[in-house]
Amino acid sequence: MAPPTPPKSIFTALFFVVVVLVTSQLSLLIHAQLQSSSYDHHHSNTSTMITTTTTTKSCLETERQALIQFKRGLSDPDNRLSSWIGDHCCSWEGIACSSKFMTGHVVKLDLHNPQIFPVYGFYSYAPIGKFKPLGGKLDPSLLDLKHLQFLDLSNNDFNGIRIPEFIGSFKELKYLNLSSAGFLGIIPHHLGNLSTLHSLDLSYNYYYNYFQRLSMDNAHWLSGLTSLKYLNLSYVDMYQASNWLHSLNMLPSLLEIRLFHCNLYPPNSLSLPFVNFTSLSTLDLRWANINSTIPNWLFNLSSLEYLYLGFNEFQGQIPANIGNLTSLKVLDLSYSFQGDDVQIPTTLGNLCNLDTLVLSDLNLSRESDKLGRIFSAGCLKHSLVELDLSYTSLDGSLPEWLKNLTNLKSLDLSDNKINTTLPSWLYKLGRMENLNLRSNALQGRDIPANIGDFMSSLKILDLSNNDPGLSLPTTLGNLCKLQELSLSGLNLSKEAATIKQIFSGCILQSLRKLSLARSYLQGDMPDWIGGLKNLEMLDLSSNQINSTLPPWLFNLTTISYLELSDNDFQGSIPSLFENMISLEILYLGGNSHLEGPIPVTLGNLCKLRFLQLNSINISQNFHDFGNIFSGCIRNSLQGLYLSNTSLSGHFPDEISNLKSLTYLDIGQNSLSGSIPTTIGSLSSLHHLNLSNNQLSGAIPKSLGQLSYLTYLDLEHNNLESLSTEDHLAIPFTLCTLRYTEVLDFSWNHLSGGLPNCWSNDSGFLVLDFSNNNISGGIPNSVCSIDGLESLHLSNNNLSGVFPTSLRKCKHLVTLDLSHNNFHGSIPHWIGESLPNLEILNLKSNKFSSYLPPQLSTLARVHILDLSHNNFTGSIPKKFGNFNAMKISNGERGSLYSYIGDYYMENVLFVTKGKEQKFERILRLINVMDLSYNSLCGSIPEELTDLSGLQSLNLSGNHLTGEITSKIGKLHELESLDLSRNNIAGAIPSSLDSLDSLGRLNLSHNNLSGKIPSGKHLDTFNDPSIYIGNYNLCGPPLLVNCSEEKLEPQTPSSDGQEKDVWLYLGIGSGFVTGLWSVFVIMLFKKTWRVAYFRCLDDIYDRVYVLVVVNFTRFKRKFQKQEN
Incomplete structure (x- = not known):
């Protein structure tokens, strides 16, 4: 399937960095820039501790040779190390030597990429002329640099290698930065030997998904870094390092700890008996998987200036003693508390140095009065410069207490319910530079006419996504410092004259960025835009120009x-x-x-x-x-x-x-011919979509050279497999794509077997080989891919029993093996071993035996298709326990089923009598299809507990019994097919309560009685849904119901009398026949002799047979004893 175009917000974010500075944790790109500034700060601090020279003084020959050897192990696509020639290595790029001796020791090796890449897993929107990263391996020859104090390899790409253990042997090292460098695996404990280290940065080492990132199995080695001041482990998976907090507490010199997105363990306990790092100035625990209360020891950190606690699940309330952190400058509590009853302590007003406060996503609708007291009485009203109250359920008018924040420069009130005119006191905030009122309910003339005359300091104004009828005052054109303006989502077609007047003012010269997306613009592009001579960004998307x-x-x-x-x-x-x-x-x-x-x-x-x-x-x-x-x-x-x-x-x-x-x-084009092998030279490629074309020939092996590829979609082409001796469907080289999340080769002409080359180093989330001609079995190595979520192999010629290797696919969400030749039974372990499975499609195979009740332990399965197989036995009662099928679509979370960044999950199955492809609403579908097997017995009443079920198909089996009246409990049911069974009894009238039912098929059963009528059932006027039930009557069938059929059938005296005469006739006939034979034998000698001879002959034959067999058995038994 062709993926959607990447979200435009990715690119728009490049130009709105300033707008979102306060909520920087919402964008990983911004985090990377924060990391960059942190790098500059620590780099400069550490550099002052190292006395170096960059003169032409020669270095030691052993150290020069060590650097040459180190260079040989590196890949340098941009030839950044071209200066590494000659004898004077102290003058080489990135090298600095000590100035203490005539022959200087190398003390600094700085090979960081001068271009800061955002984060692995996002495309690097780097400036033109950027340096390509260094790669390769780190040669241990560096150990000859015995006086090395500074080592920086950040923002490069070492392609998933582990951090070498020998780095822990530099006894004089003070600065180590390996951030964003593509290191994976477990951090070596040898780094704990760096007792002189002042700064350690191992952040942002991960590739495209959370299954592949740098990790820590034990944090004890951190306690050996006794001189450490700055620590950044952001994006290191620390879940296994349960002792992380106690290890850090043994480092009294720590000034900065950054553990952003570290998946900390234990998530529910942050207790410490005492605090050692009392000089800490920065603590970043955002996205840290914490669900405990905020620990008390944190409020003893009197030197703390920057505290980031956003995006956790803290329990309880914000402690009152947060007011003890009087040095605090930045406090981020956004998206960090569960529930709507979070209370803001009044002691917040004691934070006299606080200039940035982020309270996004806290429900402040009932806290307005308290916030008024906090911002009116305490010193906070003078110190605060940036305030983020987005998503805080504020409604009605602007909180009046905001007028006390006279030094405020940035105010974010976006995504609330403010719906009244902006008050005049807002203009008293004369220093305001950034005002964000996006996504509120402002309408009419809620923006005062004189806004442009009083808020003269404004640089950024966002009024987008309010009521389309919001009127704009012409004085906006007087905002002579305004650089960024967003009016997206407003109806500007009705404001054409006003807009033209606005953009005739001094705003023409100042404006740099203008967003008018979805603004109902029609006809010609507005010509006043041509006057914005300094414009850098223009967004007119989704209009009607x-x-x-x-x-x-x-x-x-x-x-x-x-x-x-x-x-x-x-x-x-x-x-x-x-x-x-x-x-x-x-x-x-x-x-x-x-x-x-x-x-x-x-x-x-x-x-x-x-x-x-x-x-x-x-x-x-x-x-x-x-x-x-x-x-x-x-x-x-x-x-x-x-x-x-x-x-x-x-x-x-x-x-x-x-x-x-x-x-x-x-x-989605008409490209033909083969995929050129030169495509493998696009070494920076992350995303390749060639789907829905007419490409032919073999899949080139060179695709395996695209080492950064995360998405490969070649579906719906005419591609074929290579004609090689190994008869593989795809080239072996594709298994080496370590960071590819999606591999989609569906709807081609691939043949042969799947390669058995997959490994746990792979990052595949999706493998889709459906609708080809692939044969053989499922390779055992497929489930070596630790993060595999979706496996599509339908419509091939695969065979064999249900693979036991699949029980290792712990993260599997979708398994589609339909339309193949698999046989045997469904294993019992499937329920226990695949706990994340949501979609199981085994349709049109040759599976047999009974349905294992253990399937019902697949608590997340909401699509189950086992149709067109050879299953026997009854439907397990436990099939009423599928928990996900009890959830209605209105209660589900995410509507879309994306895997990775672009792949949308899809499945083909029958509902409402038609085979359809579902993708966009896949998570809203609850389906059970057991049709066309050999199932018997009655339909379990327990199935009616699946209250969220939308499609139930049990047709084409041998089911008996009656349709339970409890079927009316399936209120979400849209399609019910019970045709071609042996179901008897009456049709329950409770079917009429199924208001969502759009398709019903009860044909070819043994149903009887009158078809019930009702407001909903009367809409089913197609008689074919009831045919084949010869005892049914009433509309829409043409068979009228007689009075006798309408009354319950109770035994009558006439009926009883007829039954007695019937039984007497049968009995008298039997007695007469028996005596007739006896009388004939009594009087006719020849019959009597023949009869007894027959009995004697039968007796002799049986006697001889018994004696002979007994003798054989006796002899055999005697031989065994001897």
Whole structure:
């Protein structure tokens, strides 16, 4: 399936960093930038402790040779170490030597990538000209640098290797930074030998999912870092390190602890008998998996300045003694408390140094009066500069106590229910620079007319997603310092004259970023936009603009982000785009009336990183389109979105020039020919979608060279397997893709067997090989993939019994083995071994035996399809215990079933009599299909406990008994098929209470009596749903019910009399026949002699047979005794 285009918010975030500084924990990209600033701070602090020189003084030969050997082990794609030649290694890039001796010792090795990458698992939107990361292995020759004090390898990529143990042998090391460098595995305990270390940063070492990241099995080694001041272990999995807190408490010099997203253990206990790190100034425990109360020892940290506790599940209340932290400057309690009864302690007002307070997602609707006292009486009203009250259930008017915060510069009230006019006192907050009122209920003239005359310091204003009818005052144009303005979601078509007046003021010169997405704009693109000469970002997406692209647009040469997608622009794409020399991101997708061909001059945009043209009618040969890759764009392009653009022909050779490409989507086109082997040279590629084309030939082995690939979708093509001796369906090299989450090769012509090469180093979440011609069995190594969640193998020629190796797939959510040739029974262990299973599809195989009751222990299964097999026996009563089928769709959590970033889970099954593909609403579906087996017995009443069931199909079996009247309990039922069984009795009238029922089939059974009527049942007027039940009558059948049939059948005296005569006739006939034979034998000698001879003959034969067999058995027994 073709994945959706990545969320636009990823790219928009590049330009709204300042807007979200207060809620930085919501964006991992911002975390990476915080990490960058932390790096600069610690780097400078540590550098002052190390006396170095960068003169041409020669270094020791042994140390020079050690560096040369170390370089040999590295991969250096950008030749960053080209200066590492000659004798004077102290002058080499990244090397610094001690100035104490004539021949200096190497004391500093700084090979960090000068480009800060956000976080592994997100695409790196790096500036043009970025350095590619170093990789390879770390040679132990570094141990010859015996006086090394500074080692920085951050922001590189060492491709999942472990941190070498020898790093713990540098006895003089003071600074160690291995963050964002692609290290995996367990942190070696040898690092605990670095007793002189001041700063340790091992953060952000993970690849694309949580199953692969740096981890810690025991924290005791941390206690050996007795000189440590700065510690950053963000994103290290510390769940196994239960002693982490006590180990850190043995480090009295600690000033900073960052444990963001560390999955701490135990999550419910943070107790300490005493606190040793009393000098701590920064503590970051966001996303740490904590569900205890806030520990009391924390409030003894009188030096604490930065406290981040967001995104946990703290119990109880915010302790009153939080007021003891009088040095606190930043406090983040966002998304950290369960329930709606969290109370804010009044002692918060004692924090006289607090300048940033984040209370997002706390229910403050009942705390307004208390907050008023806090912000009115205490010193906090003077110190606070940034306040985040987003998602805090504030409603009605703006809290009046806000007027006391006279030094406030940033106020976030987004995602609340504020619905009254902004008060005049708001203008007293004259220092306000950032005001976020996004997603409230402001309407009409709630924005006062004079806002632009009083809030002159505003730099960022967000009014988006309020009531579309919100009126905008013309004085907004007087905000001469305003740099960012978002009006998305407002109806600007009714405000055309006002908007034009606003943008005639001084705002024309100051504005840098403007967002008008979903603003009901129609017709031509507003020409006043052409006056925004300093504009850097423009978002007009999802409007109804249906003009051509105006010539004046291309005079806005400062724009770096242009978002025009999902409009109705007409005509061709002008070559004038080459004038927009600052352009980095261009989104034109979703404009179906824009036409090709794409101008070659687009290739001259040397800074362009993301080009989105999907769903545009390019109608061009891909080979010709590739001419743009001959320009300087080939060095900058990172994302290319060309799905559904009517491209045809073969791949252009020039595509191999795109060395920085991370995202390539050419799905839903008419591409033909083979996938070029040169695609393996796109070494930065993360996402590759070639689905729904006409590609043929073999899957190239070179795909295995794409070591960063996270998503590979080749579905719906004509691809074939390689003609090799091993007869494998896919190349063996694909097993080496360590970080790929999704591998989708469905709907091709692959044959042969699946390779048995999968390992626990792989990051696969989804393997989809359905609808091919793959044979053999399921390889044992498949479940070596620890994080595998979805396995699709339907519609192939696979065979064998249910694989025992699948019991190792502990994280499996979807298992689809339908339409194959598997046989044997379903193993009992499936319920216990696959606890996360939600979808089990074994349809159309050759499974037999009875249905194991243990299946019902699959508590999360909500789609169960065992139809078209050879199962026998009765339906287990325990099948009424599937817990997930008791949950109605309104009670479910997530609607969409994404796995990874882009793959949407999908399953094909029968409901309402039709086979349908479900994906977008898959989590809302509860289905049980046991049809066309050989099941017998009655339908268990326990099935009616599955109150969330929407489709129940038991047709084509040998079921007997009656339909229980309790079937009316299945209120969510939309489809019921009990046809082609031997069910008897009357149709229960409780079926009429099933208001959601849209399809009913009771045909070909032994049902009797009158078909019940009712408001809902009367809508089923198709007689075919009842045919084959010869004792049914009443509409919609043409068989009328007689009076006798309408009355209950009770025995009558006439009936009893008839039965007596029947039994007397049978008895007298038997007696007469017996005596007739006896009398004939008595008087006719020949009959009598023949009869007794027959008896004698039978007696002789039986006697001889018994004697002979007894003698044989006796002899055999005697031989065994001898």
